[in-house]
Amino acid sequence: MAVEQLGVPTVPIVTDAFRDVVKGVAAVKGMPNLRIVFVPHPVFAKSASECRGIFEGGDPVNKKRVLDELVAGLTAPLTDEEKKSGFIQRPLPRLIGPDTPENLEKLFKENGWTDYLPIVLPTEEKVAEMLKGTHRRPDEIVGTMQPSPPHEAWEYTVEKVAVNAVMAGAKPEHFPVILAIASTGATSLFTSTNSWARMVVVNGPIRNEIKMNGGIGAMGPFNEANAVIGRAWTLISKNLGNGGRPGINYMGTQGNPLNWNNVCIPEKEEGLPSGWKPYHVQLGYKPEESVVSIFAGIHFQQASAPMSPLKEGEYESPEHMAAVIRSWGSVGPYLNLHATVLLDPTHARDLSQRYRFDSKEKLIAWLRDNTFQTAWEYFMIYPSDLKKAKEGVEPFASWLKLPEGALVPVPKFRYLKKPEIPARLHEEPISVIVLGGETNPWYFAGDFYYVESASVDKWR
């Protein structure tokens, strides 16, 4: 559309799996009649003859020969609709009803405004009660949110966040945390054909004030505050963030089970070993500040710290952790350059006392420098080095001759200091959060990376 606006006729070709997405985006970007040609999905890895067949065959949406449609898109005169300019306002009614609660619940569900679990209907009385949880005005703008950059961002007020907080079953004491999350503008339902997830970590006094659970079962369905705050973020992402409609603004091919609660957890600051700072303090906040930190990723896996049969009585804890992190590739804007570890306090104490990691930073530095990868994984991240390897430049050329599965002697988190990679990732590509009930030293590790933080105190 940028090129159309320059006065040059354009024809985009899109696979038909994205029909609703691309038509929706074109409409909200101002060209509802953009001449899009559709081809059968997918086209990658197709042979030359298969591709020829696509162009000589039919557009599955517009039912025209693809090659003819491409030419017509560039040459057929514009219709009156295609020449239109101007603005179309889209005001929304503040109130819905009156109707019976049963009908309203059905309406909300059929409109895709819920997570398909029962909601608390957001009556004016309930929303007014929720608004007592903040000193902010109901009509104050909190932020904007979109499911991903091509989609339009919607704007929302404090009152709108309260509506969704009520629907999630939250109480006024939870509201400042929910507002802080909403203020980041970070959607929990990022849209990509990969099925993304989000995590929110809460630090500071608010955790205990609202009785969040950072102990036994912290990531499970065992605590009201953890549950409703995480759920509110999902509803906010759908209703305030223009998201969560499969095929239109959510394309995750299988979905992600973490989306139900968005791993809403408090760090168990009371379980930190001496010298280990709370996550928000690592970021520069004061310990007495209450903060939410947002992370993005795809998965977590649970792992243990096994005892080596070759070293009597010793756990291979850091080495095993490095192997766990090495075992999966991470996605995201900085491919394979980030990870998050959720440590039970017993495991954190063991790492601190037995292995002398007397700060999170020391553990992160050790993992950063001792997590290795195979040659193909390395060259996936550094394709320019693969080119050098094929030209015979060492040490890369030797790595091509390594047995399959052998690790190259370069840490996974070694990186070039590219401008687009934040400086923080150069030093701390791995985030460490302490969480758990101290019944077992098992831990979770995943490909999550830190996105941003927001103050809860500003929203009290």
Next chain:
Amino acid sequence: MKKGITWWLATLLFLAGLFAAHGSLADQAKITVLNPLGQPPALKLIPMAPRLDTLDGKTIYIVDVGYPETKPFFDQMASLLSAAYPKTRWIVRSKISTYFEDDPDLWKEIKAKGNGMIIAIGH
């Protein structure tokens, strides 16, 4: 007889009263709630660019957004279009980086040197 009619009338009146009360109760059971949706921005309609009267003598850019393993798709497109429209110059170019990234330098080139653009394709 009179007593019978009176009894029936009383019964009818009583039943009518019951229905009225039920309707009133049903109305009272209706509630109003707040709309949970965020506010979409105003839509700004943008007129599309004028179309070409002919492809003959024109330069059309075919832009590849860089999705992996789609080279055969672009090769065949360029080949078929060139064969069908030999008086048109077809230029295949790759856009920078990922499909999320804008490429204003390429758009400027197309504006300066081209007459049209076909752009493809994710997946």
